[in-house]
Amino acid sequence: MSLRSFIVSRVLLTIPMIFVLLTLVFVILRIIPGDPALLHFERGVSPEVLAEFRARLGLDRPIWEQYVNYIAGLFRGDFGLSMQDYSPISQHIAIRFPATLELTIYAMLFAVLLGVFLGVKSSKRYNSTRDVSIRLFGIVTYAIPVFFLGMLLQLVFSVWLGWFPSGLRFNPRYHLPPPVTGLYTIDSILAGDFYAFLISFQYLLLPSVTLGTVLCGIFIRLTRTNMLETLRMDFVVAGEARGLSEGTITYGYALKNAFLPIMTMIGLQFAALLAGAVLTETTFSWPGLGRYLIDRIYYRDYTAIQGTVVFFGILVTLVTLVVDVLYAIIDPRIRL
Amino acid sequence: MTELLRIRDLSVVYKTRRGTAYGVNGVSLDLEENKTLGLAGESGCGKSTLGRAIIRLVPYPGQIASGEISLNIEREILCGGGVIRKGMTNLMELNDEQMRSLRGCEIAYIFQDPMTSLNPMRSIGKHFEELMRAHDPTVKKEAAVERAKEILEGLGISPERVLDYPHQFSGGMRQRVMIGLGLALQPKLLIADEPTTSLDVIVEAQILRQVAELKAKFDLTMILITHNLGVLAQTADSIAIMYAGRIVEVADTGSLFESPQHPYTQALLESVPDVSKPEKRLTWIPGAPPDLTRPIPGCMYNPRCPHVMDICKEVNPQLVPSKTGGLVACHLYDGG
Numbered sequence: 001m002s003l004r005s006f007i008v009s010r011v012l013l014t015i016p017m018i019f020v021l022l023t024l025v026f027v028i029l030r031i032i033p034g035d036p037a038l039l040h041f042e043r044g045v046s047p048e049v050l051a052e053f054r055a056r057l058g059l060d061r062p063i064w065e066q067y068v069n070y071i072a073g074l075f076r077g078d079f080g081l082s083m084q085d086y087s088p089i090s091q092h093i094a095i096r097f098p099a100t101l102e103l104t105i106y107a108m109l110f111a112v113l114l115g116v117f118l119g120v121k122s123s124k125r126y127n128s129t130r131d132v133s134i135r136l137f138g139i140v141t142y143a144i145p146v147f148f149l150g151m152l153l154q155l156v157f158s159v160w161l162g163w164f165p166s167g168l169r170f171n172p173r174y175h176l177p178p179p180v181t182g183l184y185t186i187d188s189i190l191a192g193d194f195y196a197f198l199i200s201f202q203y204l205l206l207p208s209v210t211l212g213t214v215l216c217g218i219f220i221r222l223t224r225t226n227m228l229e230t231l232r233m234d235f236v237v238a239g240e241a242r243g244l245s246e247g248t249i250t251y252g253y254a255l256k257n258a259f260l261p262i263m264t265m266i267g268l269q270f271a272a273l274l275a276g277a278v279l280t281e282t283t284f285s286w287p288g289l290g291r292y293l294i295d296r297i298y299y300r301d302y303t304a305i306q307g308t309v310v311f312f313g314i315l316v317t318l319v320t321l322v323v324d325v326l327y328a329i330i331d332p333r334i335r336l
Numbered sequence: 337m338t339e340l341l342r343i344r345d346l347s348v349v350y351k352t353r354r355g356t357a358y359g360v361n362g363v364s365l366d367l368e369e370n371k372t373l374g375l376a377g378e379s380g381c382g383k384s385t386l387g388r389a390i391i392r393l394v395p396y397p398g399q400i401a402s403g404e405i406s407l408n409i410e411r412e413i414l415c416g417g418g419v420i421r422k423g424m425t426n427l428m429e430l431n432d433e434q435m436r437s438l439r440g441c442e443i444a445y446i447f448q449d450p451m452t453s454l455n456p457m458r459s460i461g462k463h464f465e466e467l468m469r470a471h472d473p474t475v476k477k478e479a480a481v482e483r484a485k486e487i488l489e490g491l492g493i494s495p496e497r498v499l500d501y502p503h504q505f506s507g508g509m510r511q512r513v514m515i516g517l518g519l520a521l522q523p524k525l526l527i528a529d530e531p532t533t534s535l536d537v538i539v540e541a542q543i544l545r546q547v548a549e550l551k552a553k554f555d556l557t558m559i560l561i562t563h564n565l566g567v568l569a570q571t572a573d574s575i576a577i578m579y580a581g582r583i584v585e586v587a588d589t590g591s592l593f594e595s596p597q598h599p600y601t602q603a604l605l606e607s608v609p610d611v612s613k614p615e616k617r618l619t620w621i622p623g624a625p626p627d628l629t630r631p632i633p634g635c636m637y638n639p640r641c642p643h644v645m646d647i648c649k650e651v652n653p654q655l656v657p658s659k660t661g662g663l664v665a666c667h668l669y670d671g672g
């Protein structure tokens with residue numbers, strides 16, 4: 001099978017997956033006991049107000065019609081209306097999501113680079129002092145609650161040293177670069193505004209290092225375990241016996257073959273991070289989508305929850321798709 | 337006759353939790369140019385460890401404890417830190433970088449299992465390219481691929497397969513690729529560690545014939561490690577029999593098969609099935625291979641030896657000239 005036909009068939013497989021996901025979210029939110037409209041208002045609300053509320057959100061229709069409208073709406077990029085003020089949820093997502101995405105990308109980058117590097121170093125000297133201390137570092141950082149590490153870094157680098165701001169995404173006294181992607185670092189590069197890039201990076205650094213440090217423990221252990229396995233394999237020894245350099249052996253032979261499970265983990269963690277950076281976003285007042293979701297849950301804003309969860313679900317499915325395609329590009333055997 | 341390889345008192349230890357095991361115990365060996373030496377013995381006797389020690393790649397946790405491995409180097413070899421001079425060179429005195437530049441260039445090593453000895457992530461051509469560039473960074477990619485095609489064609493593999501990946505080749509073809517890689521830089525010494533054990537007999541015969549042709553063509557000196565005495569009968573000029581990390585007998589192939597001296601060699605030859613004498617019952621050697629972490633006093637073979645004498649349980653026999661012109665380490669022959 002060629003790479004192209006592999007990608008096409010993998011994309012086609014994604015369609016039923018997303019469909020099942022959408023249906024599940026729809027069903028679960030309707031199984032939950034309690035009438036969302038009643039819960040939304042104070043006790044003793046007039047029936048007219050209730051009826052109007054239901055009509056505007058489409059909750060007065062039969063279930064099957066609600067389902068059809070919901071699916072049809074998603075095809076148009078319509079994630080429904082918020083119960084609070086009838087504002088389109090897609091708008092909220094459009095504003096909040098780039099913040100979460102930017103944080104996630106930088107945190108992942110930090111976690112993977114540091115984790116894989118330390119994991120490789122660790123595996124090369126099995127059971128040495130270096131190995132043990134790197135493993136200890138991985139366990140300790142993984143065990144630290146993310147908000148605690150965040151607060152610690154805020155205390156040291158914002159309060160004591162004053163090097164980095166302790167929250168928000170950008171300096172309110174400086175004007176933002178024109179929005180293109182919504183990722184401030186990329187927008188400012190596109191606009192050629194180096195100063196704006198520095199500012200956005202300065203604001204990004206603490207939250208992404210916090211999130212990345214907590215994550216890198218997973219990558220240290222995963223890289224180390226898989227490297228130890230591949231370093232023992234015949235082709236690694238055979239490569240050494242041909243006099244290849246240590247760098248080729250470590251990175252081109254062992255790491256490249258140990259990388260598939262690491263990539264799976266990158267995909268899984270990336271998806272989990274997009275949805276789960278809530279604590280970091282709260283600690284650093286980061287205006288992301290995770291905080292929006294928590295906010296909506298407090299208000300029992302069912303339609304907003306549905307819209308946001310569906311968005312996250314589709315995102316996770318797409319990330320998995322990308323990981324699978326990358327698999328095939330990296331490993332020639334999967335294309336078979 | 338020029339000497340190519342001289343090994344003196346070579347010992348390799350494995351430090352394990354159960355104690356220190358001598359995988360190779362005080363082995364001395366001489367090898368003349370253009371000869372094939374067969375290294376035989378049962379599993380765990382140290383024959384592979386000896387082979388790996390010659391390229392100083394003893395598998396973890398083994399390490400070379402003492403001894404001398406001298407190789408007659410016939411051309412000056414440039415490597416990162418300078419030049420390795422011509423003439424007899426003790427490999428134990430070379431640094432890691434110098435040793436690396438000898439591997440694959442002066443000494444080639446072929447492994448037992450061709451199915452796992454090639455990097456699954458690299459095309460065959462890339463294997464050749466990185467080998468050549470590891471030993472001479474000035475080699476151009478195109479030149480390396482051209483050379484790879486030439487070599488493949490010489491081994492009976494169609495040159496356009498240079499872009500294919502290892503999983504697209506059969507076991508026999510992969511072993512031919514391994515041989516091609518081993519001989520690409522025209523080494524003087526080829527160490528083949530059970531090169532045909534995992535192949536079927538027809539492919540085995542083809543590969544052995546090919547190796548014999550190449551040996552004549554490139555003036556190779558060869559060490560053939562195997563437990564298959566039949567293979568050695570066809571290919572080796574002389575044979576060294578190993579038992580428990582020591583060499584117990586060395587002799588010309590003809591005299592070893594006609595009149596084996598050491599009781600272990602005799603037993604080993606007895607246990608080879610002979611289809612021309614179906615009435616002969618297959619014999620085996622009673623007892624189990626020795627536990628190398630619990631060395632016994634005297635000759636390591638004494639618990640299994642039919643000719644055991646009192647002295648065998650006290651004094652370890654040294655290699656002495658045998659009446660067939662070889663060497664044997666047994667108290668039956670040293671007048672003890």
